[in-house]
Amino acid sequence: MLRYFRKRLFLLIPVLLGVSLLVFVIVHLAPGDPALTLLGPNATQEELVELRTQLGLDKPLVLQYGLFLKNILKGNLGKSLLSGEPVLSELKQRTPITLRLAIWGTLFSILIGIPLGTLAALYQNTWIDNLCSFFALAGFSFPNFWLALMLMLMFSIYFPVLPSSGMGTWKHLILPVIVIGIQNMAIIARMTRSSMLEIIRQDYIRTAHAKGMPSRIILFRHIFSNALIPVITVIGLNFGNSLGGLVITETVFSIPGTGRLLVDAIRANDYPVVQGGVMFFALFVGLVNLSVDFIYAIVDPRIKSMYR
Amino acid sequence: MEQEKLIVRDKKQSQLQEIWRRFRRNKTALVGLAIVIFLFLVAFFAPLLAPMDPNKAFFKDKLQLPSSTYLLGTDNMGRDILSRIIFGSRISLYIGFIAVGIGGIGGTILGVFAGFYGGKLDNVIMRTMDILLAFPAIILAIAIVGVLGTSLGNLMIAVGISHMPRYARIVRSSTFAVRGQEFVDAARLVGAHDFQIIIENILPNCLAPIIVQSTLGVAQAILAVASMSFLGLGIQPPTAEWGAMLSAGRQYLRITPHLAIFPGLAIATVVLGLNLLGDGLRDALDPKLR
Numbered sequence: 001m002l003r004y005f006r007k008r009l010f011l012l013i014p015v016l017l018g019v020s021l022l023v024f025v026i027v028h029l030a031p032g033d034p035a036l037t038l039l040g041p042n043a044t045q046e047e048l049v050e051l052r053t054q055l056g057l058d059k060p061l062v063l064q065y066g067l068f069l070k071n072i073l074k075g076n077l078g079k080s081l082l083s084g085e086p087v088l089s090e091l092k093q094r095t096p097i098t099l100r101l102a103i104w105g106t107l108f109s110i111l112i113g114i115p116l117g118t119l120a121a122l123y124q125n126t127w128i129d130n131l132c133s134f135f136a137l138a139g140f141s142f143p144n145f146w147l148a149l150m151l152m153l154m155f156s157i158y159f160p161v162l163p164s165s166g167m168g169t170w171k172h173l174i175l176p177v178i179v180i181g182i183q184n185m186a187i188i189a190r191m192t193r194s195s196m197l198e199i200i201r202q203d204y205i206r207t208a209h210a211k212g213m214p215s216r217i218i219l220f221r222h223i224f225s226n227a228l229i230p231v232i233t234v235i236g237l238n239f240g241n242s243l244g245g246l247v248i249t250e251t252v253f254s255i256p257g258t259g260r261l262l263v264d265a266i267r268a269n270d271y272p273v274v275q276g277g278v279m280f281f282a283l284f285v286g287l288v289n290l291s292v293d294f295i296y297a298i299v300d301p302r303i304k305s306m307y308r
Numbered sequence: 309m310e311q312e313k314l315i316v317r318d319k320k321q322s323q324l325q326e327i328w329r330r331f332r333r334n335k336t337a338l339v340g341l342a343i344v345i346f347l348f349l350v351a352f353f354a355p356l357l358a359p360m361d362p363n364k365a366f367f368k369d370k371l372q373l374p375s376s377t378y379l380l381g382t383d384n385m386g387r388d389i390l391s392r393i394i395f396g397s398r399i400s401l402y403i404g405f406i407a408v409g410i411g412g413i414g415g416t417i418l419g420v421f422a423g424f425y426g427g428k429l430d431n432v433i434m435r436t437m438d439i440l441l442a443f444p445a446i447i448l449a450i451a452i453v454g455v456l457g458t459s460l461g462n463l464m465i466a467v468g469i470s471h472m473p474r475y476a477r478i479v480r481s482s483t484f485a486v487r488g489q490e491f492v493d494a495a496r497l498v499g500a501h502d503f504q505i506i507i508e509n510i511l512p513n514c515l516a517p518i519i520v521q522s523t524l525g526v527a528q529a530i531l532a533v534a535s536m537s538f539l540g541l542g543i544q545p546p547t548a549e550w551g552a553m554l555s556a557g558r559q560y561l562r563i564t565p566h567l568a569i570f571p572g573l574a575i576a577t578v579v580l581g582l583n584l585l586g587d588g589l590r591d592a593l594d595p596k597l598r
Binding site: 014015016018019022023026137138140141142143144145146149150152153157243244245247248251252262263266267269274278281282285286 | 439541558561565580
């Protein structure tokens with residue numbers, strides 16, 4: 001088991017290295033000159049040259065990348081060209097907000113998605129199934145920014161019970177969390193349904209029924225424990241997507257999180273922040289996938305036995 | 309020889325008929341197909357269907373509610389929303405298909421090579437795909453557009469690249485499943501090149517999952533483009549694009565919410581239709597997956 005964890009942990013390193021290289025290349029191919037952006041169109045040639053030297057922009061790309069990696073390892077992600085603040089401290093400041101949204105969003109999607117999928121599977125081909133499935137598919141198809149606006153319209157403008165922007169109380173969380181979670185909710189519901197349907201038809205479930213075991217116990221002990229394994233993978237895999245949703249949600253609801261930081265940085269060509277922000281999201285997704293794999297290994301005895 | 313060809317054609321036909329038979333039984337899939345056909349018709353006949361010029365501004369009529377003159381009202385510049393939505397379908401479809409083309413073709417080529425040759429090449433390609441997968445698709449697309457600049461072409465490239473790993477993964481696993489089978493060995497024995505084997509034996513067997521993923525992919529691409537435009541990183545105004553229309557309408561949410569409601573409904577309907585169609589195709593093409 002430990003061997004498995006170690007192996008998975010090591011596999012994260014090349015991926016993160018690749019991500020850093022990709023981010024670095026992407027940012028340095030940018031047509032906008034960061035020095036020009038920072039100083040504005042009225043800057044003199046001398047000022048530009050000086051700033052480029054100061055930012056290391058005049059060194060060869062390979063050296064810049066080496067410097068970039070070294071700095072990352074030291075926790076130094078550079079300073080924002082716009083605010084002059086260290087990127088790491090900007091990220092640190094905003095991460096708790098983003099994290100809170102992501103966690104609540106995921107919880108929301110699990111708490112609604114799994115019961116919805118279960119209901120659909122237990123009442124397959126009835127109106128309950130159709131309703132649940134349609135609800136799930138609709139959640140999957142609505143553009144999240146549109147849903148955000150519609151929820152705002154409904155609950156902040158027509159029936160002003162919830163705030164439409166900012167952070168602070170739990171009330172501020174409700175609408176963004178729904179927007180972040182709804183797409184994953186749909187995916188989880190669909191996966192739960194199909195996975196449950198597959199398990200329900202298995203012989204051992206029929207056996208359990210035949211020997212007179214109560215349905216409730218069969219559902220929880222035999223069906224759930226097997227049907228939820230693929231659902232866990234789906235939850236993990238789609239966590240990344242919900243992070244993408246965070247970027248939009250934070251922008252729509254004016255929430256000062258990391259997603260908003262990233263969008264603002266791209267609009268302003270603030271490349272240290274873009275680098276840091278994208279790295280942050282990649283690391284985040286990587287860690288989540290890793291923990292999903294760990295949970296997977298714990299729940300699925302087949303993986304456990306492979307590494308005994 | 310002639311007869312053999314006939315038999316092959318018959319077999320292909322009956323296969324298609326079988327797929328269509330399975331597809332037809334699925335009512336939601338038919339709804340999806342109807343929505344998608346409707347979208348194509350609207351996009352194709354846009355100049356005939358649109359009651360007005362989508363870019364013509366009637367400033368004195370700005371922010372009008374839906375009426376008999378302007379069926380879905382007008383926007384902040386006095387442009388007819390219905391006409392803009394009708395013309396917007398062209399851009400969405402265009403970008404959706406080109407982006408899926410870029411991602412699908414790129415991903416298929418990479419996936420086939422990785423699966424067919426295996427070994428080091430497989431490792432290099434798939435680890436690169438893993439790196440791309442480490443980003444949420446929209447963030448990768450945002451980063452690419454941030455670098456290349458916001459133009460229609462760049463947007464399609466960005467969305468295409470960000471969706472490429474999914475195709476690569478699917479095609480690789482299908483290739484893996486096919487390459488060890490007897491008919492591939494047989495083709496090699498009679499002297500077929502790798503390239504020939506890939507085109508004639510491997511790819512046709514990967515077609516079903518590629519078709520399904522592409523259909524769902526167009527939906528995802530349309531959503532992605534609309535999201536980017538909404539963030540101001542995609543299609544720029546005054547082009548009639550649904551995401552950009554929504555973004556512009558956002559400021560008027562309090563007074564004239566229809567500016568944001570209708571373009572969003574258009575996106576939701578189209579994406580729903582494509583998803584229904586994709587699901588139906590998956591069930592029809594591969595009954596095992598049900």
